[in-house]
Amino acid sequence: MQKGVATVAQLSGFDEIIDARTPAEFAEDHLPGAVNLPVLDNEQRIIVGTMYKQQSAFEARRVGGAMVAANIAHHLETALCDKPRSWRPLIYCWRGGQRSGSFTTWLRMVGWDACQLQGGYKAFRHHVIAGIEQIAPGLDLRVVCGPTGSAKTRVLEALATLGAQTLDLEDLAAHKGSVLGALPNRPQPAQKHFETMLHAQLVTLNLARPVYIEAESRRIGMVFVPEPLIMRMRAAPCIMIDATRDARLEFLIRDYAYLGDDVGGLQRSLQRLRELQSRDTLARWHALAEAHALPALFGELMDLHYDPLYRRSQNGNYLRYADAPSLHTDDLSPAGIHGLARRILELG
Secondary structure (H helix, E strand, C coil), X not given: CCCCEECHHHHHHCCEEEECCCHHHHHHCCCCCCEECCCCCHHHHHHHHHHHHHCCHHHHHHHHHHHHHHHHHHHHHCCCCCCCCCCCEEXXXXXXXXXXXXXXXXXXXXXXXXXXXXXXXXXXXXXXHHHHHHHHHHCEEEEEEXXXXXXXXXXXXXXXXXXXXXXXXXXXXXXXXCCCCECCCCCCCCHHHHHHHHHHHHCCCCCXXXXXXXXXXXXXXXXECCHHHHHHHHHCCEEEEEECHHHHHHHHHHHCHHHHHCHHHHHHHHHCCCCCCCHHHHHHHHHHHHCCCHHHHHHHHHHHHHHHHHHHHHHHHCCCHHHCCXXXXXXCCHHHHHHHHHHHHHCC
């Protein structure tokens, strides 16, 4: 391997990973744990790119070179000013080209053993896709099923506290998967970053042990579960949580209490059901939201939307759903959820 260059397989051998791309590129996706020290910011990259197309490569490099030098100088004076002589960073850009190459050269000139990621982010992206394709089919999954309000995510959390392996896709997606599933003050990741975080979790799993996962549709909010994983989920054995309607409603009121703080947002979410519900029904639900009548609203949503949708989807999506052991409960309090997790582990 060329001196000053590293591969994706060598990521763990560095003290820090630096993403030299723009903040916009970094926001879409980045290597786990990377810090963003751009050599060109969003606007500068547009300026240089426009010059390259409309004037010449030389002019773009002349102007861009000055910008890159100034930005690297700024990073040396701020973010990197206290790094010790032994510090060993890895720098990457989109394809392992001029942006990360320039940064690496300067850091090596200072005296640090800096390396450039061969192939850049593009190589890492291929690594993520290949990793998901390789790992997902070998997972020994146990799919926790149940209609909306069955506390499936909380059961996964309880399983984790009991030492079980879990894969919480809704946490990675920052969305509860339902029409009201958007989380307050937590935007969803871009698709690429969702897959990066998923891959980071997959590589930590012991394939010889079961992995508990919640039944999901292909889409969770605005992100999609990668095909290799959704196919493995749909072929895996299921475990059915059969909670009473009263227990589910009580849980929903507790778990979605924050929806009462944003009536406008709640009403906008309800409006997304306009092709599935009548105008009169939506008008009534809007009025219940306005009145902060969440118990009545959630009860109607369960009866008229969530439960019919669940009955239509589960048998068709999960091949072993009909054979799932059913765990009945009328208690979805924290203690009841913990008890459900213990009963699931007893199933083996």
